Amino acid sequence: MDKKERILEVAEELFAEHGFEGTSTRMLAAKAGINVAMLSYYFGSKEKLFETMVDQRVNKTREKLQLIAETPISPAEKLNNVIDLYVEKILTNNCIHRIIHREISLHQRSEMTNVITDILLLNAQEIIRIIHEGQEKKIFREVDVEMTVGTIFGTISQLINSAALCSKLMNLDPTESVSSVKIQTRLQNHLKDLLHAHLTPKNASA
C-alpha cells in the first residue's frame, strides 16, 4: 500500500469529521499508521497536505460535466444527466464536498478558496448555459437562472451537510446513510421533477 495515498485518504476523512483546525497532525499520523514526521516529508506541511488532497479531487467532476454539455441531446435531457451526475458524485464523495463547503463558508480569501470557487463557478456556468439553451429553444420558461443553479447545488449540499437532520426528517433507520442508493435516486428524482415543473412553460402540456 502506498503510504502517501493512505495519508490523503485518512486526511479526507478526518478533515471532514473534525475540520482543518480540529484535525492535528498527530491524529492524522495515528490514523494513517505513520510517524508524524512523514507528513512534512511527503507534503511539506499540514496546509499543503490539505491543498494537495483538495486539488486531487476537485477537478474530476468538471470534465464529465462538460462532456454532458457538449452531447447533442435536448437541454431537458442534459439537465437530467447533469443532476444524475452531480448527485451521484457528491453523495458518494461526501467527505470532500463537506470539506469544500465548510472552507468556502469561512469567507476567508485564501489561495485555496479562490481555486475552489473558480472551479465551482465553471460548473455553475455550464448549467446556466444549458438552461439558456432551453430558453432560446422555448422549451424552458423564463426563470431566475442563477438562483435556480443555487437551488440545485443547495439541495444536494443540504443533504450531505445536515445528514443527521435529514435522517431524522425522512425517518431513516440509523444504519442507512443519506448516501445510500435509495436516497440517491430519491434525490435525483426529486430534483428532476422539481426542475421540470419549474422550467416547463405554464401553458405547455405536461
Add this chain to the structure above:
Amino acid sequence: MDKKERILEVAEELFAEHGFEGTSTRMLAAKAGINVAMLSYYFGSKEKLFETMVDQRVNKTREKLQLIAETPISPAEKLNNVIDLYVEKILTNNCIHRIIHREISLHQRSEMTNVITDILLLNAQEIIRIIHEGQEKKIFREVDVEMTVGTIFGTISQLINSAALCSKLMNLDPTESVSSVKIQTRLQNHLKDLLHAHLTPKNASA
C-alpha cells in the same frame, strides 16, 4: 455597554469567520476589548461561550414560524409567508447560520449538535405540515415533501455559505453583499415561484 453582550457579539462574528477551533480566546478578547480572563469569568469556558451564543439565537425564529402555521390563511399563502420569514431571518443573521451549518456538517454528536438538530427538525416539520395541509385540500400535488423542505433550506443556505461563489455568479459588484435587500427579495421571489410551480397540480390553471 454590557461587556457580556459585547463578547457574545464578537464571538458570533469571529466564529463565523474563522470557525470554532480557528478562533482563539485571545482573538476574542482582543476584538471585544477585554481581558482573556473575562471569558472564563463570564462563561466558564470557550465551549460554554459558544453554546451560550448559539442558544441565545437559535430559538427566536421558531416562535414566529409557528405563528404563521396557526394563522387561518391558505397553505399557499402560509408557504409564501414562511419563505419570506425564513429568507429574511437567515440572510440578516447570516453569521449564526453559517456557524450552525458548519457545526452540523461535522457530524459530531455533541450535546450542541443535538439541540440544534432538534430545533431545525421542528422547523422542518412545521413546513411539512403546511404542505400536507395543501395536499389534503387538493391545491398542492403529490411531491417528495421531505426533499422539498431540503430544497427550501438548501437554497437559502447555499446563498449565505457560498457567498463568494454566488457573488461572482450573479455579477454583483463587490460592495454589494448577498444579504442586501435586493438579493433578499430576489431569493424570496425565486423560492415562491419555484415552489408554486412545483406544488401546483399539473392540470390546474396557472
Add this chain to the structure above:
DNA sequence: AAAAATTAATCAATCGTTTGATTAATTCAA
C-alpha cells in the same frame, strides 16, 4: 555504499485556562 524512508526526540509557539492581586462599587454596622 549510497539513497530513500522512517523513527524518536525535541523545538518554539500557541492553545485554553487559572492564578493572585488590585480596583471600584456596594452593603452593612456603628
Add this chain to the structure above:
DNA sequence: TTGAATTAATCAAACGATTGATTAATTTTT
C-alpha cells in the same frame, strides 16, 4: 454618616498541554 466588610469586575502573568514542524539518528531499499 462615617468606616469597615463584602462583592463584583478587571488585570498581568503564568500554568500545563498541545500544536505544527524539525532535527539527527536509524533502518530499509536500491
